[in-house]
Amino acid sequence: EVQLVESGGGLVQPGGSLRLSCAASGFTFSSYSMVWVRQAPGKGLEWVSYISSSSSTIYYADSVKGRFTISRDNAKNSLYLQMNSLRDEDTAVYYCGRRDGYNSFDYWGQGTLVTVSS
């Protein structure tokens, strides 16, 4: 059974940093590209970042470019999102997702809440 479990969320002050993790199991993690998608309270989904299976290709949404860094450790079956210079508008539930072979996301974690507030 495919499982994605996010962790690392919490309360952080504006300008602060946080590192999210996503532990994957039930599939060959090193064969799949992965993404982070977020959802602000009461709002819609927003794609945040993408990383290819070998980390050779990385994309970011303009809203986080230069502040967030996506990475992965295939030996540990883990995906990460380093978030720096956090802003109020980064407050959201952050989901990790598996990209299938069709540019869609076939499995999602349960999400981890990041709250940026003073």
Added chain:
Amino acid sequence: QSALTQPRSVSGSPGQSVTISCTGTSSDVGGYNHVSWYQQHPGKAPKLMIYDVSKRPSGVPDRFSGSKSGNTASLTISGLQAEDEADYYCCSYAGGRWLFGTGTKVTVL
């Protein structure tokens, strides 16, 4: 970099059909056959319902169907059931990024 446009809400009685539109541009919806649809119940993670415009993942009822014409994609739910009440989001690949729709709340009357 803005979201794809969806109606805020649609509703229907059990057994009826509803259709949700998703309007983008030639740089996203119109430029790629990589439109997907996600169902999200309150407090839950999104679930993939349709990929590549009209394909259904294993386990998704055939009541759900997708199509696309030009810059607008559509999701149709036929034979509406109570458990279909949820938020639905379209998503389009746009060349090195993905754009989600604004979301549509489906209400089963």
